[in-house]
Each structure stands twice: as structure tokens, then as C-alpha cells.
Amino acid sequence: MINKKIDRKTDIQILDGNHAAAQGAKLSRVQVIAAYPITPQTPVTETLSEFVEGGKLNAEYVAVEGEHSALAVCTSASMVGARTFTATSSHGLAYMHEMLHWAAGARLPVVLACVNRAIGAPWNILNDQQDSIAQRDTGWIQIYARNNQEILDSMIQAYKIAEAVYVPVMVCYDGYVLSHTEMPVDVPPQEDVDRFLPPYKPHTILDPANPKNYNLVTLANPRVNTEGVLCHGYMELRYLLQEALQHSRETIIRVGQEFGVQFGRSYSNMFWEDRLDDADIVIVATGSLALEATVATDTLREAGHKVGVLGLRVFRPFPKSDVVKALKKSRLILVFDKNISYGLEGATCSEIKSALYGNHLNAVVRNFIVGLGGRDVKARELADAVKRSLPLLQEGVLNTEYPEWMCDI
Amino acid sequence: MGTRYCQHICDESSPGIGEAGRTGEWRSSFPVLDQKKCLPARQNKPACFICWLYCPDAVISRTIPIQINLEYCKGCGICAQVCPAQAIAMVNEEEFSSEQDS
Numbered sequence: 124m125i126n127k128k129i130d131r132k133t134d135i136q137i138l139d140g141n142h143a144a145a146q147g148a149k150l151s152r153v154q155v156i157a158a159y160p161i162t163p164q165t166p167v168t169e170t171l172s173e174f175v176e177g178g179k180l181n182a183e184y185v186a187v188e189g190e191h192s193a194l195a196v197c198t199s200a201s202m203v204g205a206r207t208f209t210a211t212s213s214h215g216l217a218y219m220h221e222m223l224h225w226a227a228g229a230r231l232p233v234v235l236a237c238v239n240r241a242i243g244a245p246w247n248i249l250n251d252q253q254d255s256i257a258q259r260d261t262g263w264i265q266i267y268a269r270n271n272q273e274i275l276d277s278m279i280q281a282y283k284i285a286e287a288v289y290v291p292v293m294v295c296y297d298g299y300v301l302s303h304t305e306m307p308v309d310v311p312p313q314e315d316v317d318r319f320l321p322p323y324k325p326h327t328i329l330d331p332a333n334p335k336n337y338n339l340v341t342l343a344n345p346r347v348n349t350e351g352v353l354c355h356g357y358m359e360l361r362y363l364l365q366e367a368l369q370h371s372r373e374t375i376i377r378v379g380q381e382f383g384v385q386f387g388r389s390y391s392n393m394f395w396e397d398r399l400d401d402a403d404i405v406i407v408a409t410g411s412l413a414l415e416a417t418v419a420t421d422t423l424r425e426a427g428h429k430v431g432v433l434g435l436r437v438f439r440p441f442p443k444s445d446v447v448k449a450l451k452k453s454r455l456i457l458v459f460d461k462n463i464s465y466g467l468e469g470a471t472c473s474e475i476k477s478a479l480y481g482n483h484l485n486a487v488v489r490n491f492i493v494g495l496g497g498r499d500v501k502a503r504e505l506a507d508a509v510k511r512s513l514p515l516l517q518e519g520v521l522n523t524e525y526p527e528w529m530c531d532i
Numbered sequence: 533m534g535t536r537y538c539q540h541i542c543d544e545s546s547p548g549i550g551e552a553g554r555t556g557e558w559r560s561s562f563p564v565l566d567q568k569k570c571l572p573a574r575q576n577k578p579a580c581f582i583c584w585l586y587c588p589d590a591v592i593s594r595t596i597p598i599q600i601n602l603e604y605c606k607g608c609g610i611c612a613q614v615c616p617a618q619a620i621a622m623v624n625e626e627e628f629s630s631e632q633d634s
Binding site for chain 1: 538540541542
């Protein structure tokens with residue numbers, strides 16, 4: 124995010140992350156909202172229902188009995204041409220799992236705010252990123268915000284991206300750390316957002332005069348339809364979803380740049396960088412954790428270590444070649460994950476290592492599992508982890524079998 | 533990819549016969565109608581048609597005599613169950629074809 128001064132009256136409001144998300148949805152003129160309250164997402168649904176009831180937002184608010192229905196309502200409404208929004212966390216997102224696949228497979232540009240929360244058992248309402256990482260293979264674009272301004276900005280961009288590539292977008296932000304923490308947020312005027320975000324044009328047209336079937340039983344192989352046209356089989360449609368995500372990088376960057384022109388905050392990369400230019404030690408993290416890493420970098424720089432931070436903003440599509448370019452000079456890469464793919468390692472670490480393969484980048488990669496279930500992650504702890512890893516540079520051990528857990532066992 | 537020409541990005545089709553393929557191929561047994569027992573055929577007037585009403589795949593005609601489209605009949609056997617005159621019998625496809633062979 125690069126801040127540029129622009130000539131307009133700014134409206135700085137003190138907002139927590141949930142209100143920033145609700146404002147983002149309102150400014151995007153969502154037409155159908157269906158959501159079920161769950162901690163820590165609840166204020167998003169409350170705020171939006173107040174907007175609708177108070178006549179400040181011309182939308183249909185559908186009160187549903189659960190998250191599976193919430194996303195079923197959104198996909199159906201999206202199919203008939205409405206811009207739709209839902210928000211959830213943790214168990215709610217897990218309960219949506221089936222419909223997440225459906226929204227992506229049907230290529231519906233639904234936008235979902237995921238307020239990252241740990242998942243049971245045991246019950247826990249605090250922050251980590253296990254919930255959204257567990258849904259990474261559903262075909263959704265995933266954007267992680269590092270502060271409340273990015274939440275609001277990402278919401279507006281999410282609609283423009285989703286409706287350009289017809290892939291649903293999940294805007295993820297850390298529960299409590301962002302969702303319940305207030306900070307100044309520049310709320311853009313409605314007319315500027317209207318200029319940036321045109322009305323939604325659906326690719327599925329339901330017209331009684333010209334009836335269509337959508338997403339019926341589709342067999343494995345292509346087949347000729349009643350008009351004699353050879354149509355996709357299941358596998359061709361799934362390939363098109365992958366292709367859409369592969370190509371979405373260009374759209375994400377273009378939309379981020381256009382956002383900068385309109386609002387003065389440019390999002391021209393799939394990740395943001397802090398002091399990467401001369402860094403040979405790089406901390407990689409996602410969301411607010413990456414922001415904490417910049418504080419650790421301050422102290423490490425004071426001690427003479429050339430440390431930088433790569434804060435992943437877009438996790439799907441994963442920006443493989445951008446990451447490789449940014450990590451080119453690094454000799455030691457420390458990946459901090461607020462999630463774990465049990466039996467292996469943190470998801471971010473796996474992606475980073477997969478990106479590095481075959482690029483002659485023989486850096487030491489260390490993975491740390493941190494902050495699960497709201498466990499506090501202090502900048503000092505991140506700095507200590509970096510210092511602990513320095514001897515590995517001499518040992519030349521590039522990879523380790525399993526990650527290190529930053530807890531008391 | 534040869535299917536790009538259809539320009540769909542999700543599964544899309546116009547309603548039409550056979551949109552889900554020749555579903556008759558799924559069948560393990562098929563209905564055989566005895567016109568001597570069937571009420572519309574016996575009375576030579578529109579009567580009964582309960583099989584037409586109940587058929588979930590709409591492959592039974594509301595005509596005299598009744599006709600069953602075996603290209604799309606999945607062989608569920610509901611028609612045989614609901615027929616008050618017991619004019620429809622379900623015949624096993626495999627047994628039928630092996631009898632034909634011998």
C-alpha cells in the first residue's frame with residue numbers, strides 16, 4: 124500500500140475491523156446480505172442489519188438459520204444478478220464448506236468477510252488463521268488484511284476483482300487483533316466508490332422467456348448439447364476455474380492500482396514489503412502477524428542484522444514468481460504461520476518452499492507455528508526466533524522435517 | 533480445448549430432451565406394458581393415466597395406447613407399482629438379453 128496525497132476532503136473515522144468491513148460492504152452497494160452471527164464476526168452482521176433497517180443501505184437482509192444457508196442464499200441471489208455479501212468465522216466457515224465449493228464452481232462473485240478465529244475442539248473464540256487456511260482449496264481468492272484500512276479497501280476491491288474474473292473472494296482479517304481494535308480509517312465518499320465499482324453484470328441470466336439450466340449433473344466427458352454445440356465436461360469446467368485463478372493475478376494488481384488512482388492508496392502487489400531491498404534475512408507472515416514482524420525487524424536492524432518482512436496479502440492465487448523475485452537475495456527465510464497442516468507444517472511455509480523449488484535459491488527455510496487460539500505473539504518472540512535461527516546459516520541445513528512450535532511443550 | 537467454443541464458464545444448458553445424456557442406459561430393469569390389461573387401451577378412451585402422472589422422468593405418454601420411451605426410462609418401477617390394473621411388469625435387462633441370446 125503506497126499512500127499518495129489526493130485532493131479531497133477526507134473522512135477519517137475511528138473504526139474497528141468489523142465496522143470497517145461493514146462500511147466496505149455498504150460502500151460497495153451490496154444488494155443481498157445473508158449471514159449468521161458468530162464470534163468475532165457478529166458486529167459485521169449487526170452493523171449491516173442496522174444500515175438496512177435504518178434505510179441507509181438499499182439491500183435485502185436475509186436472516187438465516189445457519190452459515191450453510193447464508194452462503195446458499197448468497198449464491199442463489201448472485202445467480203439472479205444481485206451483488207451479495209456474507210461474513211463468518213471459524214466453525215461458521217467450516218459449516219459453509221460445501222457451499223464455498225458451490226460458489227466457486229458456479230463462478231459466482233460472492234464476497235465473504237472471514238474474521239479469522241481458531242476452530243474446535245477444544246472451543247476457542249480467539250484468533251488464528253486455521254479457519255480460512257482450511258478452505259484454501261475451495262477455489263476462492265483469499266486476501267488477508269493487515270489493518271482496518273486494508274479491510275475496508277479490500278472489500279471494495281474484492282467486488283471489482285470477483286466480478287471481473289467471476290471467482291468469489293474471501294477477505295480475511297484477524298479476529299480481535301483487527302476485528303475489535305479501533306484505528307483511524309479513511310472512509311471514502313460513496314460517489315468515488317461508485318466511480319470505481321460499476322454495477323454487477325452476471326454471467327448467468329435467468330429469464331423465463333429463455334429458460335436455462337445451470338450446474339446440473341455434468342458428466343466427466345464433454346458432450347453435445349441440444350443445440351449441437353460441444354459443451355464442457357466436469358473436468359473442463361474445473362480447469363477453467365483453475366485458469367481463472369491463474370489469470371486473476373493481473374486483475375488483482377490492476378484493480379489495486381486503479382484503487383490507488385481513485386483513493387490514493389495503491390495496492391500494486393500481491394504482498395507488501397518492509398525493508399526487503401538489502402535484506403538477506405526475511406520474515407514471511409500473513410495478516411496482522413506480518414505487521415508485528417516489522418516491529419521485530421526494528422530491533423533486529425538495530426542489532427545490525429539485515430532483516431526485512433514479506434507480508435502476504437493474497438494467498439490464493441499464490442504469487443509464486445513474485446515471491447521468488449522478492450526473496451532472491453535472502454539466505455535465511457523465517458515463515459511464521461498461525462495455522463498448521465497437521466502432519467506437515469504451516470501452509471504458508473509449504474507454499475513458499477514450493478515457490479522456491481527450481482529457482483537456484485538455496486536459502487535456509489525455517490517454519491514457526493505461532494499464535495494458535497489467540498496465543499499472544501510478541502515482537503520480541505519473533506526477534507528471538509530469528510536470532511535462534513542464525514547458526515543454521517553456517518550449518519547449511521536448508522530444510523527441517525517439521526516446524527518449531529512457539530509454545531511451552 | 534475443444535469445448536471453449538460453447539463459451540460457458542459454468543455448466544449451462546437449455547432445457548431439452550436428453551440434456552443429462554441417454555438415461556435409459558442406467559437401467560437394470562425395464563417396464564413391459566400389457567395392452568390387454570391397460571385401462572385406456574381396453575376402454576379406448578382417456579382414463580386412468582396414473583403411470584403417466586407418477587413417472588418421475590416423464591417418459592410415459594398420455595395417449596391411447598400408452599407408450600414408454602425406453603431411451604430415457606431409468607427403470608425405477610414406479611409405474612408398475614402404481615398401476616391399478618397391474619398392466620406393467622418390470623423385466624430384468626440382463627436376464628432378458630441372455631434369454632434373447634439363447
